[in-house]
Amino acid sequence: MDSQGRLTKPDTVQALWKDSVGIVATRALQGMLILAAATVVIWSLLQVSLVVTPLLLALIVSAALGPVVTWLENHGWPRLLGTFTVLLGILLIIAGAMWLVVAQIAGSWELLSDRTIEGITHLVQWWNSTFPQFALNDGNIQQGWEATREWLSNLNYGAVGSGVAAGLGTVGLLATGLVLFLVILFFFLKDGPQIWRFVIRPLQDAQHLRAELMGMRAVSVLGGYVRGTVIVAFVDALLIGIGLLVLQVPLALPLAVVVFICAFIPVVGATLAGVVASLVTLVTNGFWAALIVAIIVVIVNQAEGNLLSPIVLGKQLALHELVVMLTLTVGTVLGGIIGTLISVPLMAVAWALIKAWQEPLPELEADPDGSTMSERLRELREKAKKPRARKA
Template structure:
């Protein structure tokens, strides 16, 4: 019988693998997988770049989402009292705004009251430091000290410093705009959060809607638990470190305590950094013994937080290894600065919670 056209082969194609064989052998499958990974990375990079360019919108949106997740139990309680959604959201927002605004006003008032003392103490401490550098074991000459001082003066009087000052003005304007956006977005999240989420899920197929709704519930639980747990840990840090600063009669005890509380929302490094600042203020304003005592309290509090409080309070909500937390903090700082540092860990925890819960057995349907 004669050969069919499909069975014929030319001498040139006899030893050549087919195109399909090139993509179905082990190396071809590896190449396809590598191309998929590169495509995913490119999409992720595009999303990150878009978020960075739209940071004035993205950051308030994320902050409002995290805060609304933490306040959701209060909103649910007020709704069970048959309070209208708008009234419940406005009441919650006012309580939070009065609390935060009162703390900030108290800190500013105490700083203004104790600023002359702190200024004179800082000048005296700076003079003592220069004397130690000149007379101490380092034996730095007066000429070197004068060169350093002149370099600082030249920088302050240069145009570059003016540009930095103008950049600070624009940053302040951005912060004010972002704060207003956070308040508006937070109000609507508190008022219409469940209905907004249902609207976003509506284009999905029913099976995917159920999966996404379950993952969203897990994400909200993680965000709310993380923020409430971190606030509890921050309160403990503030009581111990702020109490030590107050007992030792260190100036600006109230602002330093507030700073410790806010910095504790940055895991691992936040409380340590503010503890160092408190110790330096104690060294400049009170003396070496006060700085040593503050440092001892900071070390003890960090050990208590790392070995007891964080595993117990945040263990169930966060469930991230310390190495993952450090990597997330580093990436967040590189991409978003201070705000990125604050958002990196909760967003990483949410991503991990969604990934784990996506294939969970679906719970019975509950109304939002």
């Protein structure tokens, strides 16, 4: 640009990339290349989701259960025995909870079906009294049923067979993924530290220390997040379950399990659990009981958000609510239900890794007292286990 504020023709081609426009273009090109590379990586991972999904789930669960195995090892248990014990205990807890849920649903099925029919009848009566011009009578309902039967009879049974075959294939994929998850989880619990040390073995000096620090931070944040979420979910399920039992809701235990599972979905999980619990209570126990359940859910969620979560989770999830919402959305689009569950903890780990990348390292040189590199690594591991103090 000349003294008159007019653009001038560059003398050389290289000069095109050195002015302000060239710098912006360079950064834009770099951003496009990074975005393209990330797209290729994500697309490639989605093509092998049968392996990637069990791997990520096993990594998250192992980060939470690893300290338990280490505690057993420090108290004289062989690590292999401790791993088997922890895995068996978790499987027994899950199987017992599933058995109790199925048993209660089976025992309350007749009552639930009767109450559902009764609720639909009241709903039809309310509709007819409120909107008499669009009243529903037995003839309308019978016509709707006959139309449904005709639609079912005209279905392409070949397509139905294909759908059944696809469903069986999905069940097979789920079974394969479950087996892979258990196998990978076993090896992560048994040999997790050794696996990470093997991965970073080619690194030397400061790079090795940096990799040690980042690995420790990632495991600490991920494990703390999962354990804290389990505690919060258990407290929510316990309090809401007690309220359902006091109100004598027939499906109190299954609804408490729903609350526990939904608590793993940040921001929207509590609302979803409250809606499900209130709707079931509305069908089984009526309007006022459903209103009381909704009030209990709101109180518990407020106590969780303002008291329990900050204490239990602490700094493990130092993410803004907007970041959490965007992460949930992207995770759901890319990975469905599994993506919804694991996207937020993975984002928390990514943020922890970014902070660990900027964290200062201990000195590498030997001190006058003769400390060695291995001693520095031990100091680093002890340091990584403790949360960093927040700067004033």
